[in-house]
Amino acid sequence: MATAVTTDVMAPLQYLVREVSKETPDTYTLRLAPDTGGNGARFQPGQFSMLWVFGVGELPISISGNPAEHHQLVYTVRSVGQATNALITQAVGNGIGVRGPFGKGWPMEAARGHDVIVVAGGIGLAPLRPVIYEVLHNRKDYGRLVILYGARSPHDMLYRKELAAWAGHRETQVLATVDYGGMSWRGHVGVVTTLFKYARLKPSNSVAMVCGPEIMMRFATRELDSRGLGRKDIYLSMERNMKCAVGFCGHCQYGPHFICKDGPVFTYEEMRPLLEKYEL
Numbered sequence: 001m002a003t004a005v006t007t008d009v010m011a012p013l014q015y016l017v018r019e020v021s022k023e024t025p026d027t028y029t030l031r032l033a034p035d036t037g038g039n040g041a042r043f044q045p046g047q048f049s050m051l052w053v054f055g056v057g058e059l060p061i062s063i064s065g066n067p068a069e070h071h072q073l074v075y076t077v078r079s080v081g082q083a084t085n086a087l088i089t090q091a092v093g094n095g096i097g098v099r100g101p102f103g104k105g106w107p108m109e110a111a112r113g114h115d116v117i118v119v120a121g122g123i124g125l126a127p128l129r130p131v132i133y134e135v136l137h138n139r140k141d142y143g144r145l146v147i148l149y150g151a152r153s154p155h156d157m158l159y160r161k162e163l164a165a166w167a168g169h170r171e172t173q174v175l176a177t178v179d180y181g182g183m184s185w186r187g188h189v190g191v192v193t194t195l196f197k198y199a200r201l202k203p204s205n206s207v208a209m210v211c212g213p214e215i216m217m218r219f220a221t222r223e224l225d226s227r228g229l230g231r232k233d234i235y236l237s238m239e240r241n242m243k244c245a246v247g248f249c250g251h252c253q254y255g256p257h258f259i260c261k262d263g264p265v266f267t268y269e270e271m272r273p274l275l276e277k278y279e280l
């Protein structure tokens with residue numbers, strides 16, 4: 001029999017689509033607000049929601065907005081299939097079912113007093129954007145902020161205006177690279193790990209947060225490890241198909257962990273033995 005708590009976490013609340021804005025040809029950012037208005041939207045950087053598109057299905061999406069804004073939830077969605085395509089084609093005013101927020105987010109408390117290194121690949125910048133907002137909002141609580149971002153091409157880069165604006169903040173270094181630059185691109189070309197040689201890092205006093213395709217996280221975490229960051233100071237966000245989001249169904253089991261409730265953010269120390277097993 002379902003407990004009261006179970007009933008709550010499994011029951012979506014209706015939110016209304018307030019804005020849908022294009023980031024790249026296949027990626028859009030949605031702003032949702034509670035149906036009832038008011039402040040119903042608190043979350044920790046790195047947490048995710050289960051978004052239910054009525055008549056299509058439910059899927060996990062990270063919250064990519066500003067944790068200080070409690071009147072809305074913001075998501076950045078890349079269209080890869082039926083549910084994500086249904087999300088990005090929503091009209092303003094439509095209702096979406098929202099469950100959550102779920103999961104263990106980025107270590108904002110542990111990072112206080114330390115430099116923060118953000119390493120993102122592609123859509124992986126979305127779950128890390130709340131970290132950047134949080135650090136810039138509480139600037140004196142953190143050391144330097146270093147953002148390393150890699151995208152397939154200049155057209156695939158998320159939040160281009162914000163990346164430029166973040167670079168203008170004090171004690172903040174932003175480096176971006178693309179796999180294919182084209183004629184008009186004047187920036188770096190190469191995978192995200194090629195940016196490490198330009199980054200001003202202090203490994204002994206840094207916390208790193210990494211999100212992107214698994215192959216990118218494998219190489220980025222190895223690089224941070226080889227540069228002397230502690231394995232407990234390197235965090236990464238894992239992605240697995242999931243259904244319940246609260247550890248009941250077992251869909252997202254990864255070795256001994258459930259990505260939904262033990263993660264999605266884990267330390268490199270926890271993930272390293274599994275990350276190196278390619279077929280898991």
Ligand SMILES: Cc1cc2nc3c(=O)[nH]c(=O)nc-3n(C[C@H](O)[C@H](O)[C@H](O)COP(=O)(O)OP(=O)(O)OC[C@H]3O[C@@H](n4cnc5c(N)ncnc54)[C@H](O)[C@@H]3O)c2cc1C
Binds near residue numbers: 080123127
């Ligand atoms: C914790 C978490 C946070 C996420 N945050 C975001 C986010 O912020 N933005 C975003 O765009 N996407 C995010 N995703 C991925 C998103 O949930 C999937 O892309 C989505 O479920 C695909 O559904 P679909 O019906 O559109 O595609 P489907 O038709 O189900 O799948 C299309 C393709 O994507 C693959 N796929 C499906 N689900 C996943 C998954 N969970 N992980 C990896 N590959 C998958 C399938 O194998 C297939 O190749 C997140 C996933 C998790 C687990």
